[in-house]
Amino acid sequence: MAESIPAHDAHAHPAHHPHAEPSFWSKYVFSTDHKMIAMQYMFTGMAMALIGGFMAYAFRMQLAFPGIDVPGYGTVTAGDYNALVTNHGTIMIFWVAMPVLIAAFGNFLIPLMIGCDDMVFPKINRLSYQIFLLSAVVLIVSFFVPGGGFGGAWTAYPPLSAKGQYNLTSLGSSLWLVAVALEFVAFLLGGINFVTTAMNSRAPGMKVFDIPLVVWMIVVASILFMASVGPLIAGAIMLFMDQNIGTAFFDPDKGGDPVLWQHLFWFFGHPEVYVVLLPAMGITAEIICVFARKKMFAYKTFLYTTFGTGVLSFTVWAHHQFVAGIDPRMANIFTVTTLLISIPIAEMCFIYIATLYGASIRLTTPMLWALAFVAEFLIGGVTGIFLGASGADIYFHDTYFVLAHFHYTFFPIAIIGTFAGFTFWFPKMFGKMMNETLGKIHFWGTIIPFNFTFIPLFFLGAYGDHRRIYNYQHFPELAGEQYQDLRILATVSLLVMLSFQLVFFYNCFISWRKKEKDAGKNPWRANTLEWTAESPPPHGNWPELPKVYRGPYEYSVPGREQDFYPQNVPS
Amino acid sequence: MIENHVAALSTYAKDIDFVIWLIAVLVGGCFFVCEAIFFYFIVRFRAKEGVRAEYITGEEKRHKRWISYPHLLVLVFDVVILVFAVKVWYEVKQQLPAADATVRIVAQQWAWSFVHPGADRELGTADDIKTVDELHVEVGKVYHFQLEARDVLHSFSVPVFRLKQDAIPGRVITGWFEATGTGTHDIQCAEICGIGHGVMAARIVIETPEQHAAWVAEQSPIALAAAHQP
Amino acid sequence: MRPIATTRAAAGIPTGRLAVWWVVASEIVIFGGLLVSYIMHRIANPDWGYQAAYTNVWLGGFNTFVLLTSSLSAVLGHKAAVAGDGPRAAKMLYATCLGAVTFIAVKAFEWTAEITHGYTITSSTFWSFYYTAAGLHALHVIAGAVIMLFVAATAKRNLELHRVELIGIYWHFVDIVWIFLFPLLYIAK
Ligand code: HEA
Ligand code: HEA
Ligand code: CUA
Numbered sequence: 010m011a012e013s014i015p016a017h018d019a020h021a022h023p024a025h026h027p028h029a030e031p032s033f034w035s036k037y038v039f040s041t042d043h044k045m046i047a048m049q050y051m052f053t054g055m056a057m058a059l060i061g062g063f064m065a066y067a068f069r070m071q072l073a074f075p076g077i078d079v080p081g082y083g084t085v086t087a088g089d090y091n092a093l094v095t096n097h098g099t100i101m102i103f104w105v106a107m108p109v110l111i112a113a114f115g116n117f118l119i120p121l122m123i124g125c126d127d128m129v130f131p132k133i134n135r136l137s138y139q140i141f142l143l144s145a146v147v148l149i150v151s152f153f154v155p156g157g158g159f160g161g162a163w164t165a166y167p168p169l170s171a172k173g174q175y176n177l178t179s180l181g182s183s184l185w186l187v188a189v190a191l192e193f194v195a196f197l198l199g200g201i202n203f204v205t206t207a208m209n210s211r212a213p214g215m216k217v218f219d220i221p222l223v224v225w226m227i228v229v230a231s232i233l234f235m236a237s238v239g240p241l242i243a244g245a246i247m248l249f250m251d252q253n254i255g256t257a258f259f260d261p262d263k264g265g266d267p268v269l270w271q272h273l274f275w276f277f278g279h280p281e282v283y284v285v286l287l288p289a290m291g292i293t294a295e296i297i298c299v300f301a302r303k304k305m306f307a308y309k310t311f312l313y314t315t316f317g318t319g320v321l322s323f324t325v326w327a328h329h330q331f332v333a334g335i336d337p338r339m340a341n342i343f344t345v346t347t348l349l350i351s352i353p354i355a356e357m358c359f360i361y362i363a364t365l366y367g368a369s370i371r372l373t374t375p376m377l378w379a380l381a382f383v384a385e386f387l388i389g390g391v392t393g394i395f396l397g398a399s400g401a402d403i404y405f406h407d408t409y410f411v412l413a414h415f416h417y418t419f420f421p422i423a424i425i426g427t428f429a430g431f432t433f434w435f436p437k438m439f440g441k442m443m444n445e446t447l448g449k450i451h452f453w454g455t456i457i458p459f460n461f462t463f464i465p466l467f468f469l470g471a472y473g474d475h476r477r478i479y480n481y482q483h484f485p486e487l488a489g490e491q492y493q494d495l496r497i498l499a500t501v502s503l504l505v506m507l508s509f510q511l512v513f514f515y516n517c518f519i520s521w522r523k524k525e526k527d528a529g530k531n532p533w534r535a536n537t538l539e540w541t542a543e544s545p546p547p548h549g550n551w552p553e554l555p556k557v558y559r560g561p562y563e564y565s566v567p568g569r570e571q572d573f574y575p576q577n578v579p580s
Numbered sequence: 581m582i583e584n585h586v587a588a589l590s591t592y593a594k595d596i597d598f599v600i601w602l603i604a605v606l607v608g609g610c611f612f613v614c615e616a617i618f619f620y621f622i623v624r625f626r627a628k629e630g631v632r633a634e635y636i637t638g639e640e641k642r643h644k645r646w647i648s649y650p651h652l653l654v655l656v657f658d659v660v661i662l663v664f665a666v667k668v669w670y671e672v673k674q675q676l677p678a679a680d681a682t683v684r685i686v687a688q689q690w691a692w693s694f695v696h697p698g699a700d701r702e703l704g705t706a707d708d709i710k711t712v713d714e715l716h717v718e719v720g721k722v723y724h725f726q727l728e729a730r731d732v733l734h735s736f737s738v739p740v741f742r743l744k745q746d747a748i749p750g751r752v753i754t755g756w757f758e759a760t761g762t763g764t765h766d767i768q769c770a771e772i773c774g775i776g777h778g779v780m781a782a783r784i785v786i787e788t789p790e791q792h793a794a795w796v797a798e799q800s801p802i803a804l805a806a807a808h809q810p
Numbered sequence: 811m812r813p814i815a816t817t818r819a820a821a822g823i824p825t826g827r828l829a830v831w832w833v834v835a836s837e838i839v840i841f842g843g844l845l846v847s848y849i850m851h852r853i854a855n856p857d858w859g860y861q862a863a864y865t866n867v868w869l870g871g872f873n874t875f876v877l878l879t880s881s882l883s884a885v886l887g888h889k890a891a892v893a894g895d896g897p898r899a900a901k902m903l904y905a906t907c908l909g910a911v912t913f914i915a916v917k918a919f920e921w922t923a924e925i926t927h928g929y930t931i932t933s934s935t936f937w938s939f940y941y942t943a944a945g946l947h948a949l950h951v952i953a954g955a956v957i958m959l960f961v962a963a964t965a966k967r968n969l970e971l972h973r974v975e976l977i978g979i980y981w982h983f984v985d986i987v988w989i990f991l992f993p994l995l996y997i998a999k
């Protein structure tokens with residue numbers, strides 16, 4: 010009925026409104042164009058990834074060569090170590106995985122893939138980035154305040170995180186908490202924008218099952234985020250007041266309960282891992298279909314399993330707390346749900362593999378990244394089962410086995426998945442192709458050291474290395490030569506991996522500097538709508554907004570001489 | 581796999597290792613099959629001149645079979661894993677065999693203090709033996725432990741026992757273990773608890789009845805007091 | 811100038827309303843988390859009942875009444891907006907704001923009384939929850955009222971009338987949150 014209200018249907022103006030050449034500020038800094046905001050998120054995320062990577066470098070050096078003064082950092086004291094690890098984890102998840110996979114790709118792809126000219130709330134979109142940027146600044150400031158950065162782990166369990174007398178970084182912890190809270194606000198605003206846009210602004214003719222999977226995944230992820238983050242926001246408010254005005258929500262001495270925080274945190278924390286998983290899954294699906302020239306195998310099933318994963322992910326949180334002092338009977342319930350969640354995710358993996366059957370595969374750089382994602386994620390996934398089995402988790406909890414498990418999920422998602430998407434859509438973003446040879450060098454130079462970095466950590470975990478220890482020499486049984494060699498192997502591989510990132514940046518740079526825009530509209534001969542726009546797409550994306558006639562994965566349709574069938578071509 | 585590097589010295593250590601081994605076999609099996617097929621497809625279906633990809637929607641039954649049958653297998657494996665995992669969990673965390681002795685374990689930033697029952701095997705009596713960073717237990721006896729934390733969360737972890745339990749301030753958490761072999765081994769704190777977390781190590785000394793009796797005799801506060809008489 | 815995206819409604823719900831529903835949804839889980847935590851604690855320690863005895867049921871009840879009436883005026887405002895009568899819609903919104911102001915005033919009075927009697931946010935976990943939950947809600951009331959003033963200002967000139975409905979939806983939500991808070995914090999003894 011609101012349509013009947015005059016103000017509502019008064020905007021039937023053409024997409025490309027003539028406007029004066031915008032100034033630098035309004036074009037790059039205060040732009041409301043979804044593509045520019047996507048770039049802002051992308052490059053902020055990239056910068057944070059480098060900071061997070063640098064932190065990993067610093068503390069891995071300390072682990073491999075205890076006590077040396079790390080080139081570019083200096084000696085890593087116990088306090089520094091905790092702060093480095095904590096902020097490494099926080100940054101990589103909240104300031105790399107989230108902004109790049111959800112905000113950057115979401116902003117860039119959703120309007121282009123569903124065929125409209127922008128997000129439904131461009132100003133809110135800009136606001137969301139500005140809050141995000143502020144949160145990043147607050148976090149970075151928190152390293153340098155008196156007392157140093159917060160060192161109570163990214164899970165911030167109270168009472169340690171709640172009381173300055175315990176963590177010795179009262180200011181750092183509060184700033185850390187504020188930064189995380191701001192980041193949540195930014196993504197709530199962003200998420201509302203994404204979901205509303207995808208639901209309402211689809212091109213005429215685009216039915217729900219014609220929406221490309223990556224859009225679906227980002228939308229489902231945003232919904233998961235919105236539905237799970239609330240309790241943690243409440244928790245953050247409580248923790249902040251415990252820290253600063255002396256309430257006792259989590260303080261057992263005054264009738265509070267520290268375990269309550271763990272529930273609030275993991276009720277969000279577990280869905281969160283799928284929040285970052287799903288977009289990466291979507292990116293992979295797009296790329297595999299394009300370079301396999303295949304229709305996605307069982308598109309609908311894939312979608313339903315996603316919903317299944319989403320629902321299940323709210324029921325497994327306490328598998329992080331098996332030995333945390335919860336009622337032992339509860340553990341059994343959570344073991345069941347945790348093992349169950351392997352079902353939908355196994356389904357997704359099987360679907361990827363099935364999609365490759367009878368394909369015509371071209372191993373371009375994006376395709377290599379996408380395939381690597383599947384191959385490596387499987388390792389992370391199956392090792393999750395060891396942890397989900399309550400009995401086995403008594404031993405594995407808080408060892409490097411857990412650590413290796415989640416790096417084998419997070420790294421494929423946040424780094425491999427990102428590189429896949431970035432190399433795949435680079436031509437659309439900048440109108441220029443990246444250099445394939447350099448791309449492949451960077452790929453192998455990242456994948457091989459990655460495995461040599463984290464496979465040893467599985468073994469170290471199984472041998473009893475526990476987490477967040479700055480120097481194992483204090484534990485007679487862990488100080489042994491053979492273990493130290495494994496730690497050194499991991500660190501050296503990391504150094505190799507980091508150095509190969511230079512190839513990536515060099516490749517970005519030269520491709521971006523190229524004179525001629527050699528990408529054209531549709532370099533990969535793909536179906537989805539973004540490839541029908543100019544590269545890079547102008548403000549407003551299309552002179553005439555496209556119509557949609559079919560699903561996104563109609564490749565190698567029998568009886569057409571072309572092996573692709575764009576969504577906007579009338580049948 | 582694990583006992584080659586970390587001795588299995590409690591009654592349930594072997595069972596936990598078995599669950600781990602079982603999962604490794606089942607899930608590992610699935611994993612290698614998946615990867616094998618995956619890479620076979622990548623090699624087998626590389627783009628060739630004039631060969632077009634097939635058009636498979638995957639919506640028909642005869643195609644979906646190929647993912648739904650393996651899928652049932654995964655479900656079956658899940659159930660098997662579940663059964664054994666819960667069995668061990670029950671053994672370690674949900675039941676409490678009758679105790680031969682009880683020790684109190686107090687964690688604080690950043691040290692472990694232990695209260696041994698002493699000769700009378702009773703806590704809270706005059707001959708209790710208090711130690712720091714060193715826990716003495718007798719092989720083959722069922723011990724209950726009462727785990728407490730003074731300040732923040734800590735976690736009492738004994739790798740050779742495959743035992744781990746968080747300590748929570750304001751609560752006393754009871755658990756049990758029975759050592760099956762003698763020796764001196766690490767006790768870790770497995771929950772971050774501040775700067776000193778990395779040095780919060782202790783040792784567990786598992787002794788034969790004779791050794792233990794001797795240790796109790798010499799440590800017992802009464803004996804020590806007597807020794808100090810002029 | 812609005813992007814065309816904003817004018818589409820593939821889901822059949824106007825964009826603005828859809829968005830507000832999502833806002834409300836994500837707010838519900840925030841209060842949900844807080845209240846569930848409170849209820850868990852409450853079940854765990856029954857003695858909180860005695861402390862809750864010091865909350866002022868009458869003022870709480872009066873505030874409930876105030877919020878409910880203000881919701882009514884919000885509804886009337888929406889009616890007027892649909893009818894295209896901007897000025898009247900604006901009047902209704904101002905009435906709603908008046909409700910908000912009364913609510914906050916009563917709260918301020920209530921809190922000063924309690925604090926002067928020594929029940930501060932740090933006295934006990936019950937009072938911590940009491941002030942946190944009610945405070946967070948009060949912030950929502952204030953925010954809502956402020957936004958409402960802006961909406962009213964445009965509505966008065968017959969512009970953006972659909973916003974009257976949107977702020978209304980939000981206001982009902984704020985109202986309903988209180989409907990949960992009131993029994994939990996005041997009545998349960
Ligand atoms: C995106 C990241 C991500 C993803 C996708 C996952 C996926 C899973 N995780 Fe993981 N996890 C983390 C990130 C992630 N996790 C993080 C960050 C932590 C540590 C937090 C901290 O403490 O700091 C953690 C910790 C963690 C724990 C707690 C460990 C502990 O602290 O004691 C557990 C326990 O159950 C667990 C289980 C699982 C399971 C069962 C899955 C499942 O979703 C995996 C399902 C996938 C598969 C199973 C593979 C595909 C299936 C097949 C190949 C068929 C064969 C399989 C069978 C026969 C079962 N994870
Ligand atoms: C997304 C998540 C993520 C990622 C990617 C990583 C990446 C890495 N992590 Fe991290 N890590 C965590 C999440 C992550 N980590 C978390 C949550 C914890 C727990 C914290 C805690 O205990 O509190 C942790 C803890 C942790 C530890 C445990 C410390 C301890 O417990 O004592 C270690 C130890 O080796 C480690 C190592 C590494 C290494 C070597 C990498 C390397 O892979 C890093 C290499 C980095 C790069 C290769 C950067 C490349 C990226 C670019 C060049 C930009 C590309 C961007 C665009 C194209 C837009 N990590
Ligand atoms: Cu005590 Cu870590």
Ligand SMILES: [Cu+2]
Nearest residue numbers: 278279328329
């Ligand atoms: Cu989890």
